[in-house]
Amino acid sequence: MGKITILDVAQSAGVSVATVDRVLNRRNGVRKVTVERVESAIRQLNYQPDRLAARLARSRDYRFCFVLPTGNNVFMVTLGEEVRAAAERMAPERVVIDMRLTDVFDGHALAHTLDQIGDIYDGVAVVALDHPSVREAISGLTQRGVTVVTLVSDIPGSKRVHYAGIDNTAAGRTAASLLGKFLGSRQGEVGLIAGSLALRDHIERQFGFEQIMTHEFPHLSILPVREGRDDWQRVEEVTTQLMKEHPNLVGLYNAGGGTRGIISALEKAKRERDIVFIAHELTDHARKALIRGTVDAIINQDAGHEVRSAVRVLLAKADNGPLIEAQERIRIDIFLRDNLP
CATH class of the missing domain: 1.10.260.40 (lambda repressor-like DNA-binding domains)
Structure with missing residues (x-):
């Protein structure tokens, strides 16, 4: 046929x-x-x-913009590389993909970037900060007919049409289960580091982590969360201070970026063997540290899948086409040194 x-x-x-x-x-x-x-x-x-034929008939390109964080977060750098790859891949289909960098930890700065995008884009994908100014900026974009997708970190209840990212509460629960089982019957204190508690993905990971630790591993004491803004040098300082203040530290969970800093702090203190460390994202530094044994497990999300999903959703909305929900579900990967890809 x-x-x-x-x-x-x-x-x-x-x-x-x-x-x-x-x-x-x-x-x-x-x-x-x-x-x-x-x-x-x-x-x-x-x-x-035939969506491409329809776009050709319209005699104009679709224009999408990805708004990503500034800084040295390796996962976000990888996300940017995936955006550039998507831009090259979609160019023959009359889809232009731009990228803008801003401080997503600053609600007003992120909102200003979104406000400045104007009407030249059909869709925007943004690593979102759950902040009133950002919500208002997203609302302004949708009122102007711009489709908004949140990426990696969500703002539920906003006027975004889709979230391309993992279930972060489930990721936090997974981290707690791994940490608790690795520690077994050992007693002591567990440290929790996040990039920022203004980012919903980090808040949700913290919630899921504390939920499981409190109910299933009551012999372990959870310390108050500390923020490192996903900057590895700052995260290293936070980790070093944490170890000095809490000599009975037996576990660490990094809910955000900057894993390189924790690796450095643990190895400098010669504590990489006695502190169980669960991290996010399979970066080069994390991969090598997993093989060495400094990192015990990595919870990963596929940056390429997230970018491709965001593009598919923006295209579907622009074309008035259907979404395949199962295709857009981003899974949580768990890596030990024995199953590295």
């Missing part, structure tokens, strides 16, 4: 090609019963609209 066309759908549904086009593009003027008949024909025939 050849490629299914819009004419095949029209003939199967018993309607005109124009009616099928109105249904595909979510335009008004079609009765509900007719819409259902057309959608049924689309499913039965497995019709896939």
